[in-house]
Amino acid sequence: MENNIRLLINNISVVYSDVIQVLKGVSLTIKKGQIVSLLGSNGAGKTTTLKAISGLLKSENGKVTEGSIEYDGEPVQNSSPEEITRKGIIQVLEGRQEFKYLTVEENLRVGTATRWGKPFKKDLEMVYHYFPALLARKKNLAGYCSGGELQMLVMGRGLMAQPRLLLLDEPSLGLAPLLVKEIFQIIRRVNQELGTTLMLVEQNANMALQIAHYGYVMENGKIVMESDAEDLRENPDVKEFYLGTAASGALKSYKDVKSYKRRKRWL
């Protein structure tokens, strides 16, 4: 039992700047080879959970104050991002954080930082295989790529590190529906063909639950629901609040649209 678990988060609390408590006793489990989705509305604490895993909390003055995070049985809470990335956990940040003044291929090469000096030709080929759109643009500055290309770029860049656990933060944000579909298909293929374990944070619950094996729902820094992805899709509460398909769906989804628009301008 123990050894098919990639990540075990046990009752963690996260505090920013010593006073702002954001996570209040979060527990979750990610099995090897699975896609686990973490859903929740704005400000629920999804990104904070990912940063607790990847160690990036540190640079924002955040800290895991209670509980533990075990990766392949080894405690990693509050380790530095340099150490955690070298163990094989890579977080793809929210909002497509490309390196603007580097070309597409140079961006991908930064993904080799955890294994500097090792060959990376095969990995480049692998990334271009999954994201053919990047191949055509490999010599262009990333700053001039479209939103869809950038999402492929940052995901490909994460894959260059040969991650054993890839954390994706809202890959569908601000993309056209057709592109969202394509991105999710690629995520599924990466999971099936490369065997990469994935954690997928999404507000697009509908798409996320179609490719995930298991899902968690977070509210106000706590996990409020968890279950197999199929069951979550059928759950009336999830339907109402996240899939926007219940009777009051029109109102809920209007609220989503509003907050989504507001965010897009910030990015």
Next chain:
Amino acid sequence: MEFFLQLLVNGISLGFLYALSALGFVMIFKSSSVLNFAHGELLAIGAFLFLVLSAWAKLPIVLAFALTLVGSFALGFIVERLFLRPLIGEALIEVIMLTVGLAAMFKGLLLFVFGGDIHDYPEFLPEGLSLQLGTIQVPSVYVAALIIGIVFLILFGFFFKYSSQGIYMRSVADNQPAALSLGVHVRRVFALSWAIAALVCAMSGIVLGIINGVNVHNLSGIGLKVFPVVILGGLDSIGGAILGGIIIGLLETFTGGYISTSLREIIPYIVLVFILMVRPYGLFGLVEIERV
């Protein structure tokens, strides 16, 4: 005409030396946003290290040069580890004050050890290095300046463009949180940029020492010229630093040659003030890529 060409060649050679040292300054600024006020002292330390190894220890010149480069690289690394790293995350003004303090400390130490006199390197540049271009004669030290400037700027160009370590360094300058998320060792990049800065400073310090003699005040004063150079070129642009260096070098020699030698020393600062008034981001600062 002959005089003009002579000034042109001297100006360009001098410009390459300024460009080389400005490269170090810009690199530290790009990767860690630190303005290094101890730049001139790094130049002086390199020049004096070479003095000790060549004139005092009487090592063969090539060995002395190589050891100076290795020594300054190590020094840059140590300075970052010892003084800068504890201040990562502190307010910018504190970090800047620290470099001002470092400048005073290094200068004091150099004066304590070497005094304020002008020292000389042994003669080692072969006479054959000097060039006869038509009617003008380019002294060997200016030819050396050109060679060192061009060779190292090309080497660093390749390093930043093609090597993995160079690409990691640029990624930190571009988007530090993203670099961190991919496991780029950001603190190591800071240390490396200080090490490279100290190395390029040492190189231009040595050649300037051959031209003007090795003197603490003189060299740390030349180091100050990095400000006009990088303000002209744009603080965050390596290409701009190179062009800025050459422009300032030319301005100096032409002012000195045609107008007055006393104006020569202040012309870079007149340009500095002028540029700040009309184009505060420099002539060649990065064009911001904006998404609409």
